[in-house]
Amino acid sequence: MTAPALADMPTAGGFLLVLAIMLPIAGVLLQFMLGGRQAERIALLVMPAGLAVAVAVTAALVRSGRPLVYHLGSLAPPLGLSLRADGFSALMLMTTALIVGAIGLFARADFATPTGPVEARQPFVFWTLLLALWSALAVVFLGQDLFTLYVGLELLTFGAVPLVSLDGRAETLTAALRYLLFALFGSAFFLAGTVLFYGEYGTLDIALLAARTHPDTTSAIAVAMMTAGLLAKTALFPFHLWLPPAHAGAPAPASALLSSLVVKGPFFLVVRLWFGAMPGLTDLPAAQLLGALGAGAVLFGGVLALRQPRLKPLIAYSTVAQLGYLFLMFPLAGGEGLPASVRMAVWTGGAVQAVSHAFAKAAMFAGAGLIGQALGHDRIGGLRGVGRALPVTTFALALAGLSLMGLPPSGGFLAKWLLVRASIVTAQWWWAALVLAGGLLAGGYIFRIIAPALSAPEQPLPAIPAPARRREAVVLALALVSVLLGVVPFGLTTLLAVGSPAIAHIVPR
Amino acid sequence: MNAEVLFGLAGAVLAGLGLYGLVADPAPLRKLLAFNLLGGGVFLVFGVVARRGAAAGLGGDPVPQALVITGLVVAFAATALAVALLRLLFERTGQTLLDSAAPERTSPDQADE
Numbered sequence: 102m103t104a105p106a107l108a109d110m111p112t113a114g115g116f117l118l119v120l121a122i123m124l125p126i127a128g129v130l131l132q133f134m135l136g137g138r139q140a141e142r143i144a145l146l147v148m149p150a151g152l153a154v155a156v157a158v159t160a161a162l163v164r165s166g167r168p169l170v171y172h173l174g175s176l177a178p179p180l181g182l183s184l185r186a187d188g189f190s191a192l193m194l195m196t197t198a199l200i201v202g203a204i205g206l207f208a209r210a211d212f213a214t215p216t217g218p219v220e221a222r223q224p225f226v227f228w229t230l231l232l233a234l235w236s237a238l239a240v241v242f243l244g245q246d247l248f249t250l251y252v253g254l255e256l257l258t259f260g261a262v263p264l265v266s267l268d269g270r271a272e273t274l275t276a277a278l279r280y281l282l283f284a285l286f287g288s289a290f291f292l293a294g295t296v297l298f299y300g301e302y303g304t305l306d307i308a309l310l311a312a313r314t315h316p317d318t319t320s321a322i323a324v325a326m327m328t329a330g331l332l333a334k335t336a337l338f339p340f341h342l343w344l345p346p347a348h349a350g351a352p353a354p355a356s357a358l359l360s361s362l363v364v365k366g367p368f369f370l371v372v373r374l375w376f377g378a379m380p381g382l383t384d385l386p387a388a389q390l391l392g393a394l395g396a397g398a399v400l401f402g403g404v405l406a407l408r409q410p411r412l413k414p415l416i417a418y419s420t421v422a423q424l425g426y427l428f429l430m431f432p433l434a435g436g437e438g439l440p441a442s443v444r445m446a447v448w449t450g451g452a453v454q455a456v457s458h459a460f461a462k463a464a465m466f467a468g469a470g471l472i473g474q475a476l477g478h479d480r481i482g483g484l485r486g487v488g489r490a491l492p493v494t495t496f497a498l499a500l501a502g503l504s505l506m507g508l509p510p511s512g513g514f515l516a517k518w519l520l521v522r523a524s525i526v527t528a529q530w531w532w533a534a535l536v537l538a539g540g541l542l543a544g545g546y547i548f549r550i551i552a553p554a555l556s557a558p559e560q561p562l563p564a565i566p567a568p569a570r571r572r573e574a575v576v577l578a579l580a581l582v583s584v585l586l587g588v589v590p591f592g593l594t595t596l597l598a599v600g601s602p603a604i605a606h607i608v609p610r
Numbered sequence: 611m612n613a614e615v616l617f618g619l620a621g622a623v624l625a626g627l628g629l630y631g632l633v634a635d636p637a638p639l640r641k642l643l644a645f646n647l648l649g650g651g652v653f654l655v656f657g658v659v660a661r662r663g664a665a666a667g668l669g670g671d672p673v674p675q676a677l678v679i680t681g682l683v684v685a686f687a688a689t690a691l692a693v694a695l696l697r698l699l700f701e702r703t704g705q706t707l708l709d710s711a712a713p714e715r716t717s718p719d720q721a722d723e
Contacts, residue, residue, distance in 0.1 A: 248677050255684045259691060266695065271702040278638055278695045279708055285645045285688055286632055292681060293625065293652045299674060300659035 111183075114161045115171030118184040118243050120154045121194060125236035132229050137220035140228040141209070147232060148202040155198040159191045159596065168600030178306035183245045185308075187600030189452050190242040192593070193369060196456050197238050199582070200361055200463050205231060207467050207575045208354035223267055227355070234260040234358060241366040247295045247305040247378070250370055254291060254334065258284040261363045264355040265347045276346035283333050283343045287367070290330030297323035298378075310378040311602075316385070324379055328371060328391070335367035337428060338398035341421045345405075348417040353470020356413065360420045360466055361459040368427055368455065375431060376448075376602040385435070392432035396535045398425030403542025407549065412469045412479035415546055416462070419505060422539060423458045426520065427451055429532055433523045434603055441604050443526050448603035449594055450519030453586060457512025460583035461501040468494045468501070468576045471568045481549060486558030488551075490565040493573040495554045500580035502547030504587075507540045512586025618658045625651030638708055642692050649685045653678050 128147035132140040161169055169186040177183070186194070208231075212224040237260055240253030262284070266277035299305055301320060302313045314320055336344040348360045371391075375382045382388070402422030409415040430451035434444050471494050472487055473479040488495040504513035517536050524532035586593070598604065624647055631644025660674035700706050 248680070252680065252684065255688065259687065262691065262695070266698075269698065269702070271699065274695055274699040274702060275708055278692065278699060281688070281692050281695065282632070282638065282641050282645070285642075285692070288684075288688070289625075289628075289632075289645060289648045289652060292649075293655070296652060296656045296659055296674075299656075299677075300662065 110170065111172050111175075112165070112167065112170050114157075115169050115184070117154055117158050117161065118169055118171045118186055119173075121151070121158060121243065122184075122236055122239045124151050124154060125232040125239070128232040129229050129236070132225075132232070137222075137225035138214060140225050141212070141214045144205055144228040144232055145209075148198075148205055151235065152198040152202055155191070155194040158186055159195055162186065162188060162191050162599045163592070163596055166599060178246070178309055179304040182249055183306065183308075184243045185245045185600075186243055187602075188597040189369075189372070189448075189601065191599075192452055192456060192596060193242045193365065194239065196459050197235060197242075197362055200358070200459060200579070201231060201235050203575050203579050204354050204357050204463060204467065207357075207572055210569060210572060211352060211354055211470075226263060226267060227352075230260045230264050231358070234264075234363065238362060238366055241369060245307050247298060247307070247310075250373070251288065251291055251295060254367065254370065255288055257363060257366050258288065258334070261359055264359060265351045267352050267355055270350075272346075273350040276343070276350045280343045280347045283336075283340065287330035287333035290326045290333070291370075292330075294323040294325075294327030294330070297326070307373060307377045311380055314379050316379075316381070320379065324374060324382065325387075327374055331367040331371045331374070332394070335364050335371070335424060336421065337394055337424055338401050338421065339394070341398065341402070341424075344421055345414055345417040348420060348466075349411070349413040353413075353466055353473065356417075356470075357463040357466035360417065361463040364420065364424060365455050365459060368424070371428075372430070372451070376434070380602060388431040388435045391428045392532065395425040395428030396532075398422060398428070399535060399539035400425075400542070403539055403546065406546040407542065410481060412472065412481055412484070412550065413466070415481065415550070416465050416469055419465075419543065419546060420458075420462055422542065423454075423462070423505060426454050426458075426517065426536065426539065429520050429524075429536070432529065433520060433527060433532060439527065443523055444603040445594075445598060445601065446519045447523045448601055449597050450516045450523065452597050453512055453519070453593065454516035457504050457516060457583045457586045460579050460586070461504040461511075461513065464497050464501040464576050464579035464583065465505075467572075467579065468498045471572060471576065475565045475568060481553065484550065484553040485556050487553075488555040489558075491568065491573070493577055494568070495551070497573070497577040497580040498554070499547075499551050500577075500584050502543075502551065504580075504583040506543040506547055507536070510587045511584045513583070515587040614658050614662055617661075618655060621651045621654030621658060623651070624648070624654060627651075636707065638692075638696055638706055642689060642696070646685065646689060649681070653681060656681075 124147055128143050132143050158169060171184045173182045212227040214224055215221045237253055237256035241250060241257060244250045244253055262277050262281045265280055266273045297319055302310055304310060333340040348356050351359060399422050402418050406415050406418035406422060409418060430447055434447040469479060472491060475491060504511035507513045507517035521533045521536050628644045628648025628651055632641050632648060635641055635644060656674045656678050660671040696706055
């Protein structure tokens with residue numbers, strides 16, 4: 102039909118994208134070959150290599166100002182499959198590499214390889230799934246073919262579900278099973294939409310679809326089914342029922358991965374679908390519906406977080422709420438003739454919210470894990486005096502909370518500020534009101550943690566074993582990144598502009 | 611009504627039945643079977659798409675067939691994972707329902723045995 106745009110020709114350095122996917126998977130294969138005794142060591146070796154690849158991808162994007170593209174087997178779509186990294190993909194790759202690395206360091210104490218001759222099941226499962234999740238996320242962030250993305254989504258689910266029930270208690274098994282059933286519904290719907298797209302347009306490549314799609318009934322049904330499936334997997338209100346028990350019941354390092362990274366995968370695909378495969382979709386009233394569901398999530402998640410008696414469920418409900426903000430991207434970036442600067446601001450706002458929430462939530466779940474291990478419970482009523490016993494962890498929780506509330510100078514503030522400004526520019530003041538209300542709710546539930554933690558205990562606490570300095574440092578580093586994102590955002594805008602469909606939509610095709 | 615329309619409708623009916631079971635049935639094992647029905651319907655529709663999209667002289671477009679095979683493998687893996695979880699759950703609690711709040715063995719619900 103149309104000649105493929107220059108941006109979709111293979112670029113130098115495209116092989117880095119293959120490495121980003123293959124490195125963690127090669128690690129998993131090695132782990133299975135060499136067994137449980139080596140699993141932890143292999144995971145720790147892959148981490149710096151994967152981070153180096155993510156840095157190289159990001160550097161290549163910033164240097165050339167164009168997306169990286171790789172055609173598998175040198176076959177161009179529609180015959181072959183292509184991998185492509187735009188600014189958003191590169192940012193998510195970096196985030197994933199950093200958080201997987203940090204949580205890996207943090208989890209060494211929880212999932213240490215036993216010294217005896219007997220291999221343990223839990224550490225082996227954790228270290229293999231950690232790398233498997235990483236690879237699946239890379240497929241989701243880089244894939245350009247809807248079916249490749251479907252396989253990536255499934256790999257993500259298969260990695261995430263066993264992490265939930267790692268300790269094998271009946272309660273977590275139930276949570277894992279419920280998560281899996283929601284995810285299966287999601288994958289069936291995503292696949293059904295893919296089938297309809299193939300039947301209508303004869304290709305599954307996102308760049309080719311973007312040039313061919315036109316709004317008709319079949320496309321509308323396809324997009325609606327795929328979006329519904331993805332929402333079930335990302336746990337957007339009202340599909341959030343599975344998330345709190347699953348994320349709150351998992352061991353702390355697993356919760357951190359699930360809440361910070363795994364739920365972002367399906368969200369990323371909603372963005373790919375709405376901005377990439379069907380540009381112009383955000384102009385439709387359906388975008389308002391996505392925004393309304395996001396609003397429901399912000400309010401509902403926030404109110405329920407206020408009512409939780411325990412720390413980990415509170416943090417899990419906070420994830421439900423924070424995911425809601427991400428979906429404000431869709432109504433705000435819509436509208437005919439919206440200036441590119443506003444679209445770009447919304448794009449940046451959504452991306453920064455995804456990343457800053459990822460770091461903040463990884464810090465909070467890891468910190469909650471340290472508190473739970475120190476106290477032997479995580480009841481919020483029993484947190485008095487924790488600030489004195491675990492000062493670094495409490496400080497990190499407060500910093501991460503800053504980002505969740507959206508107070509300056511955190512990354513959360515930058516994201517919410519960009520969204521609020523866009524909602525005023527586009528004369529949709531209700532979204533601004535929602536962001537402010539969500540910030541108040543977040544302030545409320547963060548206060549519920551920090552206030553008792555800083556107050557003096559009623560009776561002297563029993564001697565609390567201090568957590569390892571290194572683990573507290575990891576939690577603090579994660580929280581600091583989520584705050585610093587708001588202080589040094591200048592490079593982010595440049596990176597996110599690379600290959601962004603938010604701008605490409607304006608350019609006549 | 612030609613064969614494609616017939617198979618397409620059959621696929622749609624299967625998918626609809628599967629969706630109903632997945633949403634409405636309380637028992638996880640039956641939900642799982644319903645998921646497989648739903649998947650079967652989607653694969654059947656994909657087969658119809660392959661037939662309709664075939665170039666002149668060809669029996670079918672090979673791309674959807676390749677994708678359906680991959681999809682079958684994925685659906686099989688998902689089913690295996692769910693069954694494994696369900697079996698573990700049964701071993702731990704003696705029942706396989708999702709909704710009963712925290713039964714953990716001591717629950718008095720032997721009523722339906």
